[in-house]
Amino acid sequence: MINQIGRVHSNSTGLMASDTKLNLTVIALLITTVAAATGYTNHTVGGDAGWFFDSNTNKSAVDYSSWAANQTFNLGDYLVFRTSTNQTVIQTYNETTYQSCTMDDASDTDTFQYNGGNTDFDQLLTITVPLTIEGTNYYFSDADDGVQCQRGMAFEILVNHGIGLPPSLNQPPPPPYVEPPAADSAQSPPVTISGVSPSLNNGAVEVGADAGVMLCSLLFAVAGMLMF
Numbered sequence: 030m031i032n033q034i035g036r037v038h039s040n041s042t043g044l045m046a047s048d049t050k051l052n053l054t055v056i057a058l059l060i061t062t063v064a065a066a067t068g069y070t071n072h073t074v075g076g077d078a079g080w081f082f083d084s085n086t087n088k089s090a091v092d093y094s095s096w097a098a099n100q101t102f103n104l105g106d107y108l109v110f111r112t113s114t115n116q117t118v119i120q121t122y123n124e125t126t127y128q129s130c131t132m133d134d135a136s137d138t139d140t141f142q143y144n145g146g147n148t149d150f151d152q153l154l155t156i157t158v159p160l161t162i163e164g165t166n167y168y169f170s171d172a173d174d175g176v177q178c179q180r181g182m183a184f185e186i187l188v189n190h191g192i193g194l195p196p197s198l199n200q201p202p203p204p205p206y207v208e209p210p211a212a213d214s215a216q217s218p219p220v221t222i223s224g225v226s227p228s229l230n231n232g233a234v235e236v237g238a239d240a241g242v243m244l245c246s247l248l249f250a251v252a253g254m255l256m257f
């Protein structure tokens with residue numbers, strides 16, 4: 030460990046000593062910073078205990094609200110439900126549906142069941158749910174006619190923007206992007222599916238994709254500000 034630190038230290042000292050390599054060092058630092066920020070987290074719901082209801086004790090395996098309160102959720106993260114077909118995984122953006130513990134009256138557009146179809150009991154399965162929309166959303170199991178949900182199989186999370194969605198999760202594709210008139214910042218920006226302020230978001234995605242693009246964007250931004 031000490032050896033590694035010493036080696037890294039002398040390497041970077043060597044780079045810093047050379048003026049011609051200073052720019053490269055700065056660019057490398059920028060790339061490193063961008064790469065370090067591209068991490069997404071998989072949250073295993075309930076930790077090791079998973080997503081289970083014990084019908085003998087009539088209790089959830091974990092206090093899922095407490096579990097959720099101790100996590101930070103960002104766009105592009107996944108919820109991983111280690112569970113069995115005795116529980117269901119319902120995701121909703123509708124608090125009324127969440128409070129009701131049933132999806133009977135729910136709308137297709139704000140409520141989704143992730144493990145529909147398998148009617149055999151006790152089949153182990155893992156369900157992964159990508160977090161694709163910023164803001165509050167809710168999860169519950171509607172099994173046992175809502176008793177599981179009423180007895181703890183329910184939790185609420187707040188999805189933060191974080192670094193935004195990775196391209197692989199940017200589904201469904203948004204309508205074709207129309208370039209707003211340059212320097213007309215008074216216009217309100219178009220709304221995107223992830224509900225974030227799009228001009229900033231798009232900029233950040235491009236920055237992540239290419240440090241060269243970022244430097245160009247910075248130059249244009251500075252030039253734009255100087256023109257005012």
Ligand SMILES: *[C@@H]1O[C@H](CO)[C@@H](O)[C@H](O)[C@H]1NC(C)=O
Nearest residue numbers: 069070071106107109157158
């Ligand atoms: C997180 O889960 C997704 C979906 O199953 C998977 O593609 C990805 O590799 C996982 N990431 C990590 C770090 O485990």
Ligand SMILES: *[C@@H]1O[C@H](CO)[C@@H](O)[C@H](O)[C@H]1NC(C)=O
Nearest residue numbers: 084085086087088176179180
């Ligand atoms: C479990 O709790 C529900 C109320 O939340 C109750 O209606 C049901 O009878 C209980 N079941 C058992 C087995 O105790």
Ligand SMILES: *[C@@H]1O[C@H](CO)[C@@H](O)[C@H](O)[C@H]1NC(C)=O
Nearest residue numbers: 076092095096097098099100
């Ligand atoms: C919350 O997270 C911290 C750090 O990961 C951990 O030490 C603590 O035990 C957790 N608390 C609960 C209630 O899970």
Ligand SMILES: *[C@@H]1O[C@H](CO)[C@@H](O)[C@H](O)[C@H]1NC(C)=O
Nearest residue numbers: 082083084085114115150151
């Ligand atoms: C799963 O549900 C079935 C039917 O209600 C029940 O017989 C079985 O004991 C349940 N399994 C567990 C592990 O609770």
Ligand SMILES: *[C@@H]1O[C@H](CO)[C@@H](O)[C@H](O)[C@H]1NC(C)=O
Nearest residue numbers: 123124125126129134135136
């Ligand atoms: C939420 O769902 C309920 C039915 O569970 C429905 O009556 C209500 O209109 C929905 N709210 C919104 C804002 O869509």
